[in-house]
Amino acid sequence: MKILVAVKRVPDPNATIKVRPDGTGIVTDNLKYVVNPFCEIAIEEALRIKENHGGAEVVLVSVGEQVCQEQLRTGLAMGADRAILVLQDGDVEPVIVARALAKLVEQEQPDIVMLGKQAIDDDSNVVGQMLAEMLGWGQGTFASEVKLSEDKSSAVVTREVDGGLEDVEMPLPAIITADLRLNEPRYASLPGIMKARKKELKEIPLGDLGIDQSVQVKVHKLSPPPERQAGKKVETVQELVDLLHTEAKVI
Amino acid sequence: MDFTFSEDHAMFRDSVRGLLERECTPERVRTLWQPSDSPGSRVLWGKLAELGIFGMMAPENAGGLAMNEVDLVLPLIETGRAAFPGPVVECAAVAVPALRDLGDEALQELWLAGVASGDTILGFAHAANNLVADADVVDALLVGQGSELHLFPSDQLSLTHQPANDPGRRLFKVDVSSGSADTRIAGGQAASSLIADALDRGAFGTAAQLVGVAQQLVDIAVTYATQREQFGKPIGSFQAIKHALATVQVKIEFAKPLLYRAANSLATRADTRSADVSQAKAGAGEAATAAAKTSLQVHGAIGYTWECDLQIWMKRAWSLDLAWGSAAFHRGRVADAIIDGSSPARSFGFEAR
Numbered sequence: 257m258k259i260l261v262a263v264k265r266v267p268d269p270n271a272t273i274k275v276r277p278d279g280t281g282i283v284t285d286n287l288k289y290v291v292n293p294f295c296e297i298a299i300e301e302a303l304r305i306k307e308n309h310g311g312a313e314v315v316l317v318s319v320g321e322q323v324c325q326e327q328l329r330t331g332l333a334m335g336a337d338r339a340i341l342v343l344q345d346g347d348v349e350p351v352i353v354a355r356a357l358a359k360l361v362e363q364e365q366p367d368i369v370m371l372g373k374q375a376i377d378d379d380s381n382v383v384g385q386m387l388a389e390m391l392g393w394g395q396g397t398f399a400s401e402v403k404l405s406e407d408k409s410s411a412v413v414t415r416e417v418d419g420g421l422e423d424v425e426m427p428l429p430a431i432i433t434a435d436l437r438l439n440e441p442r443y444a445s446l447p448g449i450m451k452a453r454k455k456e457l458k459e460i461p462l463g464d465l466g467i468d469q470s471v472q473v474k475v476h477k478l479s480p481p482p483e484r485q486a487g488k489k490v491e492t493v494q495e496l497v498d499l500l501h502t503e504a505k506v507i
Numbered sequence: 508m509d510f511t512f513s514e515d516h517a518m519f520r521d522s523v524r525g526l527l528e529r530e531c532t533p534e535r536v537r538t539l540w541q542p543s544d545s546p547g548s549r550v551l552w553g554k555l556a557e558l559g560i561f562g563m564m565a566p567e568n569a570g571g572l573a574m575n576e577v578d579l580v581l582p583l584i585e586t587g588r589a590a591f592p593g594p595v596v597e598c599a600a601v602a603v604p605a606l607r608d609l610g611d612e613a614l615q616e617l618w619l620a621g622v623a624s625g626d627t628i629l630g631f632a633h634a635a636n637n638l639v640a641d642a643d644v645v646d647a648l649l650v651g652q653g654s655e656l657h658l659f660p661s662d663q664l665s666l667t668h669q670p671a672n673d674p675g676r677r678l679f680k681v682d683v684s685s686g687s688a689d690t691r692i693a694g695g696q697a698a699s700s701l702i703a704d705a706l707d708r709g710a711f712g713t714a715a716q717l718v719g720v721a722q723q724l725v726d727i728a729v730t731y732a733t734q735r736e737q738f739g740k741p742i743g744s745f746q747a748i749k750h751a752l753a754t755v756q757v758k759i760e761f762a763k764p765l766l767y768r769a770a771n772s773l774a775t776r777a778d779t780r781s782a783d784v785s786q787a788k789a790g791a792g793e794a795a796t797a798a799a800k801t802s803l804q805v806h807g808a809i810g811y812t813w814e815c816d817l818q819i820w821m822k823r824a825w826s827l828d829l830a831w832g833s834a835a836f837h838r839g840r841v842a843d844a845i846i847d848g849s850s851p852a853r854s855f856g857f858e859a860r
Contacts, residue, residue, distance in 0.1 A: 444519070
């Protein structure tokens, strides 16, 4: 069994993000980068499938600049077997990432492609879905639980949807995107970190994949969210209900 | 000298920090201020062991990683930053290398494999400490007695609990009068050398934790100073607050290279290692006690309350400052080394002339 896991390099979610004054991007000076937390959950799930289902090869893939090596090394230190870095300078829009992954799926022939449900930097939440469409595979998005059949020919994915949980069953190969409650990722152990240096990390220029790289989305401007306003104190429950009805218009 | 840590060192530090931020929260630390047999302490210890910290200095044939103090220093700082309860220094930095250096493979097989997995906790009682910290959680205690080194399994230990100001570091008087040929694992010059090394390593490990404690105290105070407002603006904008905190941060930054040099001296068994360790311990203690005092001042009255988490690190700073030799003791060792001429007088790059 082979599991391909997509890994994105994103700013540390605990860092304070500042938008450049001209709105062309964020201030990256001294900004710490980490593995996208949802991708980390996807790596952990792939490793658990490997450990609990009699072995599997876990292959990490990232699309981006050379520095994405750092995040792939983190995943290798967690226990993944090898990694592929598709090199491309600058921002790569989701549809190009999906095309690159589709091309690698052709080459690697995995049984499962695991992704985070979204990246915490652009919150696009589309790569998994687009990849499933391109490959014509089943998809279990927003997974909070993944169960494989005994013969590993199908998977039941519990999805977190509005108002509850939904179980979907799909034949493998399939696309699964990880939600927050799927698992709690492990931290890289010292032996894992030492082993990671010896694991294969292959680099492929994006141009070598022969995919359509035409840009379809252009970001014109970034702006910080409005500052949170102070709340309002009310004296009585009746006053609260009135305000919710007349001012907030939520009831 | 190049004090730059490798990418692997940084990655492991981040791993330890991430785990401790998630698992060793102030709420969790408070729940562990209970008698030692609470299962929670072993669970937390096991999680840290899974990362590989306790077997770092054990030999490979005993399940260890055959590493040294340079590899251990950053994770030890993180255990200080998290106020991790338990004898981390005594186990990982003192007892493990003592058994390694003793070279008795039977003893290593018996005790060190369990240490690496977190199933076994070792402690070390040294004459530099009147009382033994966390002796109630150890599975075996190494005891330096005169020119002999003994190993007492926990069922042969007689402990008397003593009051301590840091509830996360419980202190015990240990009765070792039952020491016999059965418990003796080294004697003569070999034991004296192991016991002397234990003092250096214990002081080094404690200095590392003190640096982490000091940084956490400053970070807590800075966070508070940016949130608490007075006269219409955050109190951190006033020079009386920010200059005091900056002074402490300078002390921490000065303590770090001393600590890293001590790690390197221990790892390379440099002749100056004892003096280097003492300089690091005195510097780290000074930084941490200054951080405790200043952080309390920044907080004002709320800093004195039981509910305020500041006490966790303040008490740890005070207790670790006295552990493995006070600042006065270590300054004395540095002075002796300079006067004897056994150690070049060095401080921040200046050579004595």
